Amino acid sequence: xxxxxxxxxxxxxxxxxxxxxxxxxxxxxxxxxxxxxxxxxxxxxxxxxxxxxxxxxxxxxxxxxxxxxxxxxxxxxxxxxxxxxxxxxxxxxxxxxxxxxxxxxxxxxxxxxxxxxxxxxxxxxxxxxxxxxxxxxxxxxxxxxxxxxxxxxxxxxxxxxxxxxxxxxxxxxxxxxxxxxxxxxxxxxxxxxxxxxxxxxxxxxxxxxxxxxxxxxxxxxxxxxxxxxxxxxxxxxxxxxxxxxxxxxxxxxxxxxxxxxxxxxxxxxxxxxxxxxxxxxxxxxxxxxxxxxxxxxxxxxxxxxxxxxxxxxxxxxxxxxxxxxxxxxxxxxxxxxxxxxxxxxxx
Numbered sequence: 001x002x003x004x005x006x007x008x009x010x011x012x013x014x015x016x017x018x019x020x021x022x023x024x025x026x027x028x029x030x031x032x033x034x035x036x037x038x039x040x041x042x043x044x045x046x047x048x049x050x051x052x053x054x055x056x057x058x059x060x061x062x063x064x065x066x067x068x069x070x071x072x073x074x075x076x077x078x079x080x081x082x083x084x085x086x087x088x089x090x091x092x093x094x095x096x097x098x099x100x101x102x103x104x105x106x107x108x109x110x111x112x113x114x115x116x117x118x119x120x121x122x123x124x125x126x127x128x129x130x131x132x133x134x135x136x137x138x139x140x141x142x143x144x145x146x147x148x149x150x151x152x153x154x155x156x157x158x159x160x161x162x163x164x165x166x167x168x169x170x171x172x173x174x175x176x177x178x179x180x181x182x183x184x185x186x187x188x189x190x191x192x193x194x195x196x197x198x199x200x201x202x203x204x205x206x207x208x209x210x211x212x213x214x215x216x217x218x219x220x221x222x223x224x225x226x227x228x229x230x231x232x233x234x235x236x237x238x239x240x241x242x243x244x245x246x247x248x249x250x251x252x253x254x255x256x257x258x259x260x261x262x263x264x265x266x267x268x269x270x271x272x273x274x275x276x277x278x279x280x281x282x283x284x285x286x287x288x289x290x291x292x293x294x295x296x297x298x299x300x301x302x303x304x305x306x307x308x309x310x311x312x313x314x315x316x317x318x319x320x321x322x323x324x325x326x327x328x329x330x331x332x333x334x335x336x337x338x339x340x341x342x343x344x345x346x347x
Contacts, residue, residue: 003027005328006181008163011039012141014187015148016070016317017306020325022157029179030152031163037189041210041251041282043231043241044139044314045223047088048113052097054104056113057312063319064135070318074144078151082144088136089121091226091268092128101131121220124268136223138231139314165196174302183328185304190249190285197297198305200347201340202288205249208311209257210241212278217269228264237277240265253279286310294324295340298347304328305340 005021007014010032018028046067048060057063071083092098102117104110115132124130152158169175174184190205192198214236224230231239243257258279265272285308287293293308306324309316320338327334334341 001178002180003029004182005029006031006176006179006184007187008032008184009037009187009189009191010145010149010152010158011037011187011189012042012145012313013039013189013306013309013317013321014185015039015145015152016321017185017187017324018152018157019074019148020321021328022155024325024329026329028157029181030158031161031176032158033162034160037282039189039313040142040145041208041280042141042284042311042313043210043229043239044141045136045229045231045311046083046138046315047133047136047223047225049104049110049133052100054097054101054110054114056110057315059319060113060315063315066319066322067315067317070322071139071144074147078147080143080147082140083137084140085135085137086221086223086232087115088133088223088225089118089124089130089220090133091124091126091130091224093227095128098128105131123217124220124224125270132222133225138223141314170300170302183302183304185306185328187306189307190283192285192293192305192307197300197303198293198307198340201293201305201308201343202346203293203308204246204286204288205283206286206310207245207249207251207281207283208242209245209253209261209279209281210239211258211261211276212237212239212280213274213276215272215274217272224268226264226268228261230265230268249283251280251282253281257281284310289342291342292316292320292338293340293343294320294336294338295334298341298344308338 004026005028007018007030010030018030021028075081105114113134115134118130193203240261243260287308293305297303
């Protein structure tokens with residue numbers, strides 16, 4: 001079977017890239033092992049201003065409108081919402097954070113993202129106050145990926161299988177198990193560290209754990225950011241996250257992770273009454289230089305990678321998937337700081 005692109009991995013990166021290529025009329029097949037991936041576990045948060053110094057995410061003014069438009073188009077196609085806009089209450093952990101935020105708020109470039117300051121927010125413990133952050137929200141990644149899987153199956157663009165590079169043939173024609181693509185694009189998440197063609201890239205994967213709980217508290221209808229985060233799903237359910245573990249790269253939920261999340265929450269809500277519904281863990285495909293890994297293998301340009309979006313995938317992937325789809329379609333040069341050419345010297 002001759003096709004245009006064989007995509008390995010159906011997380012958010014592989015799914016949105018495949019969607020863009022199919023919309024442009026290309027024949028695409030996605031190979032996925034149907035195991036839970038980081039996208040399915042991730043909270044999908046979009047937060048334009050982060051860190052103790054309240055710095056705007058790089059290229060946020062470009063990335064955010066494209067992400068919103070992409071998710072709106074998918075919502076229209078599938079007739080259900082996937083991106084939920086919700087304000088964020090950023091709880092200050094010190095006077096220094098509050099002062100940093102106040103300085104940012106005077107900058108016109110931050111006017112669209114930083115709102116009112118607060119001193120008391122019942123029932124939260126906010127000794128240093130808080131600020132409302134605008135244009136924040138979260139992506140319902142699991143329902144979106146489920147809809148896209150159904151779409152790919154109906155389009156004959158999906159095969160559930162484990163991909164082994166040992167079954168791949170590079171010459172005289174690129175081939176995998178009777179499929180002859182023009183290019184193979186790897187969207188494997190942190191598993192790319194074990195892909196012999198891209199293992200030279202400096203990934204810095206990090207495991208994260210998330211709790212889903214029921215509760216009976218009257219909480220603000222906002223995402224709570226207090227070093228960790230609490231995401232209200234409805235009036236009685238919330239997700240709490242996330243931990244950071246650079247050593248134990250697996251999807252096993254741990255008692256340590258659970259206690260870390262609950263102890264962090266106690267600083268905000270001392271008497272939080274809850275019942276745990278789910279405890280999940282997975283590994284984010286972060287990179288050492290904080291830039292995604294996009295581009296072509298230096299010796300085998302018929303092999304490409306689209307990966308390394310880490311915790312900002314919901315924000316970054318829509319724009320990059322549109323741009324990389326154009327590069328692939330037109331066979332043009334990739335002009336982006338994300339281009340893996342920056343690491344060719346280590347290949």
